Amino acid sequence: MYEYSDFDEAFVRARAAQFRQQVERRLDGSLTEEEFRPLRLMNGLYLQLHAYMLRIAIPYGTLSAGQMRQLAMIAERWDEGYGHFTTRQNIQFNWPKLVDVPDIIDALADVQMHAIQTSGNTIRNTTTDVFAGAAADEIADPRPIAELIREWSTDHAEFQFLPRKFKIAITGTEADRAVIRAHDIGLQLVEKDGEIGLKVLVGGGLGRTPMLGQVIRDFLPVADLLPYLEAVISTYNLMGRRDNKYKARIKITVFENGLDAFKAAVEEEFARIRPTFSGVDQEILRVIAAQFAPPAFKNDPVDSYEAALSVDPVFRRWVARNITAHKVENHAIVTISLKEHGKTPGDATADQMRVMADLADRYGYGELRISHEQNVVLPHVAKADLPAVHAELLRAGLATANVGLLSDMICCPGMDYCALATARSIPVAENLATHFRDIGLEDEIGNLKIKISGCINACGHHHIGHIGILGLDRAGVENYQITLGGDAGPQAAIGDKTGPGFAYDEVVPAIERILRAYLALRESPAETFIDAFRRLGAAPFKEALYGENRDAA
Amino acid sequence: MSVIVRDDGFHAEDFAGTAVEIASDIKSDELVQLASGADMVRILFPSFSDGRGFTLARRLRDAGYAGRLRAVGPVIADQYAMARRSGFDEVEIPDDLAARQPEEQWKFRADWRAHDYRARMKG
Numbered sequence: 251m252y253e254y255s256d257f258d259e260a261f262v263r264a265r266a267a268q269f270r271q272q273v274e275r276r277l278d279g280s281l282t283e284e285e286f287r288p289l290r291l292m293n294g295l296y297l298q299l300h301a302y303m304l305r306i307a308i309p310y311g312t313l314s315a316g317q318m319r320q321l322a323m324i325a326e327r328w329d330e331g332y333g334h335f336t337t338r339q340n341i342q343f344n345w346p347k348l349v350d351v352p353d354i355i356d357a358l359a360d361v362q363m364h365a366i367q368t369s370g371n372t373i374r375n376t377t378t379d380v381f382a383g384a385a386a387d388e389i390a391d392p393r394p395i396a397e398l399i400r401e402w403s404t405d406h407a408e409f410q411f412l413p414r415k416f417k418i419a420i421t422g423t424e425a426d427r428a429v430i431r432a433h434d435i436g437l438q439l440v441e442k443d444g445e446i447g448l449k450v451l452v453g454g455g456l457g458r459t460p461m462l463g464q465v466i467r468d469f470l471p472v473a474d475l476l477p478y479l480e481a482v483i484s485t486y487n488l489m490g491r492r493d494n495k496y497k498a499r500i501k502i503t504v505f506e507n508g509l510d511a512f513k514a515a516v517e518e519e520f521a522r523i524r525p526t527f528s529g530v531d532q533e534i535l536r537v538i539a540a541q542f543a544p545p546a547f548k549n550d551p552v553d554s555y556e557a558a559l560s561v562d563p564v565f566r567r568w569v570a571r572n573i574t575a576h577k578v579e580n581h582a583i584v585t586i587s588l589k590e591h592g593k594t595p596g597d598a599t600a601d602q603m604r605v606m607a608d609l610a611d612r613y614g615y616g617e618l619r620i621s622h623e624q625n626v627v628l629p630h631v632a633k634a635d636l637p638a639v640h641a642e643l644l645r646a647g648l649a650t651a652n653v654g655l656l657s658d659m660i661c662c663p664g665m666d667y668c669a670l671a672t673a674r675s676i677p678v679a680e681n682l683a684t685h686f687r688d689i690g691l692e693d694e695i696g697n698l699k700i701k702i703s704g705c706i707n708a709c710g711h712h713h714i715g716h717i718g719i720l721g722l723d724r725a726g727v728e729n730y731q732i733t734l735g736g737d738a739g740p741q742a743a744i745g746d747k748t749g750p751g752f753a754y755d756e757v758v759p760a761i762e763r764i765l766r767a768y769l770a771l772r773e774s775p776a777e778t779f780i781d782a783f784r785r786l787g788a789a790p791f792k793e794a795l796y797g798e799n800r801d802a803a
Numbered sequence: 804m805s806v807i808v809r810d811d812g813f814h815a816e817d818f819a820g821t822a823v824e825i826a827s828d829i830k831s832d833e834l835v836q837l838a839s840g841a842d843m844v845r846i847l848f849p850s851f852s853d854g855r856g857f858t859l860a861r862r863l864r865d866a867g868y869a870g871r872l873r874a875v876g877p878v879i880a881d882q883y884a885m886a887r888r889s890g891f892d893e894v895e896i897p898d899d900l901a902a903r904q905p906e907e908q909w910k911f912r913a914d915w916r917a918h919d920y921r922a923r924m925k926g
Binding site for chain 2: 257260261264265268271272275279280281282285288289371398401402403404405406407408409410411412476484487488492515519522523526527528529530531534
């Protein structure tokens with residue numbers, strides 16, 4: 251795992267001191283509220299519906315057991331005893347007091363963490379494949395490059411006041427578990443003639459105008475990455491619209507100017523800027539990469555694991571849902587579901603954080619990950635240790651065996667927390683999860699991605715859910731629009747609206763009609779919802795939703 | 804009136820020549836030509852939250868402009884390091900801003916050369 255260099259350490263301490271001074275200057279009037287706003291945002295501090303919210307960076311979703319314990323401490327000391335893991339692989343605390351935030355930032359710096367650029371019109375946390383470094387199917391671990399981007403983009407003088415926020419995602423595999431097509435810049439490690447380079451996509455994003463990224467470079471040498479990113483982002487900084495925040499993301503810049511014109515401007519700037527980079531960044535990358543070397547994997551035999559599988563049906567079910575193949579045969583990747591039925595997706599209590607940290611220390615080489623699907627992952631666990639891990643998760647209420655199922659939903663905080671929300675989203679998720687469990691159809695339905703956003707900004711990724719639910723406000727009444735056919739993976743797609751929306755208490759019955767239609771129409775249980783949808787199109791599902799006689803256009 | 808901010812603090816206007824003024828919406832391909840040969844270039848910031856000036860300054864420096872380069876507008880003390888790192892020599896701020904954010908708040912960021920990740924990556 252990455253350990254801070256002296257440079258990183260000195261930087262986060264200096265930055266913490268700067269932020270402490272900024273808070274004082276806000277309180278003494280040196281900074282107006284308008285001036286303080288972007289400064290607090292670029293340090294992770296939002297003003298929400300009821301209170302401040304602090305979003306802490308978990309770079310590329312990787313953290314150590316010690317860091318997880320510190321998050322638990324922060325949750326108890328300065329918040330209400332829990333935290334919320336987000337689709338950006340970060341964690342949010344919903345109840346900090348402004349005067350406490352500088353102390354929280356110091357406590358983060360104590361464990362090599364920060365909240366820098368988790369908000370604001372800046373380059374945000376670079377996200378990646380939650381299984382990076384453990385998956386069997388990757389070309390290379392993308393995290394060293396993500397760390398290189400983190401360092402380069404941190405406090406980058408030119409890019410702290412961009413037209414709008416800027417999100418970069420990188421994946422090391424064709425399977426794309428990082429949704430790179432829905433990011434401002436998406437990077438995919440690719441191999442050509444024995445050399446590893448990057449496919450670069452630009453202009454993806456969700457929000458009110460969802461678009462999938464387009465390829466701007468098929469193969470970019472790794473050594474060209476930082477100057478190329480500078481060329482793209484400085485071009486965007488000048489060309490991006492500043493007259494309308496809803497048209498300020500790079501996807502609109504690319505769309506309005508056309509990919510060819512945008513690319514020409516980027517390449518011109520790249521040619522100018524490339525020679526000014528000395529290549530020392532590649533030396534730094536080598537030092538970074540060495541720190542991501544895999545742990546020394548144990549050689550334990552798998553007999554006890556196989557014995558437990560054959561005798562314990564609860565364990566067997568959990569393994570079937572929550573375990574992913576590891577690149578090392580006698581190891582496994584464990585996904586700890588934060589989607590217990592009826593609970594807020596992505597929330598974990600301080601006690602649960604400590605349980606997960608202890609498990610990571612005892613069985614997981616000290617490492618944890620946060621997935622964009624709002625779960626926690628132990629990336630390296632010997633199969634021999636899985637029965638013990640499962641037993642301890644059961645005791646902590648963390649053994650929900652639902653990864654990939656209906657109740658494993660992405661869900662934004664919605665009206666319960668967020669100042670932008672137009673409708674509740676958490677209670678919708680809770681109702682869906684408990685309903686389908688209670689009627690016993692969740693397992694029968696199988697793999698399904700439902701994603702819920704409580705407003706048009708789409709933090710809950712509803713556009714790329716197999717079933718997307720978008721909560722809107724219609725003349726003071728919550729109304730939920732349903733989209734079908736979205737996908738986040740290599741076959742990324744934006745879902746289509748089915749038709750008129752549904753009232754709050756009509757959402758669960760509406761989803762049930764769609765899913766009963768799926769169960770009736772699928773060729774076999776092996777045909778998932780999204781596969782059936784691709785084969786059949788939207789018509790039979792719309793009919794199930796609205797009935798034959800209703801115009802669903 | 805306005806105040807000129809440099810690493811050592813506040814100064815009165817001390818430039819008497821002719822300066823070229825550049826608005827933040829200038830076309831990228833006109834930038835270098837417009838600035839060429841000028842003793843001083845003033846890049847105007849319409850508001851502190853509009854960061855185009857930082858890219859314009861950096862591009863001008865990369866293109867070889869070696870004259871005096873000034874950021875002009877309601878830039879705040881917290882942006883001083885960004886301005887210096889982007890290639891500006893100094894910042895020109897309105898008097899009321901200088902009164903609200905006095906000299907020591909700007910000198911707090913006179914250490915702009917320290918902790919600069921991008922400079923470290925570029926070499």
